Amino acid sequence: MMVDEVCLSEALLAGAIEVFETMIFMDIRESTAQGQEASRESSSQDGAEQHPKGNTFLGSITFTGDMEGCLGICCSVPCARAIAQNMLGMAQTDELGEAEITDAIGEVANMVMGSFKSRVQKRAGNLNVSIPTVVKGRSLDASVGDASRTVINVNIADEYAAELSLLYRQEKKREN
């Protein structure tokens, strides 16, 4: 069964909300800032970021099966640190190494994938999920050949911008 983009977008956002509410204890919502598609580096009027800037962490996890692709979450270094601190129940002043932040972002990608998968598996069929990978750098972007791409700009804790992305290609039924 083919799954439409709206269904996948909704499942991606709902999955992220569940993970952030249950495990990270941070508010996450879709960004509603005007003109964000045209200006990826601009800031919103209320002082919160609209898009992750500078050095970012990109946590991604690939999947194969009836649909194949890659789910990613990209956020700035301060955002990634805040996520890791919240996950571990640490204070903002507590020291946190880059390895711990990397590990935490990988787990976020893993859990969002799990939550997304549980929401779409009835319609999208079986998905086999990889182990997450995390990279740090500037202008990071995931790519999967000719896959369709869904991006949701989100705001975390009314302070940080982040990007949820889903690259996917639906397996075409083979003709015998």
Place this chain on the structure above:
Amino acid sequence: MAKSIMIVDDSATMRKIIMKTVRAAELDIGETSEAGNGAEALEKLKASAVDIMLCDINMPEMTGPELVKKVRGLPSCAKTKIIMVSTETAQGIVDDVLASGANGYITKPFTPEKFKEKLTPLLN
């Protein structure tokens, strides 16, 4: 009597989160230990069996179900209760891990209440 518990997950962050969540569940937990992969878990279990093992499914080198089968082959761990903790929700995968010898299954994301619900019957 307080039960000993081992957490097996390749993510150090997730091991800490699980430990934090188990403690928040206010269960009667005594000695705790961790392992970052299946081989390390087996080595520790051979030295000292635990009452409860919480184990990830998707781990490099040795998967959770592979580890469960090996633990079930250890006579000293015959009474060890094994709970899988994973993002996997497909019924086929859940059935497979239970068939491999696990006693229960907790899906991520999880809450202290979910741990309490699954672990309390095993602690009594």
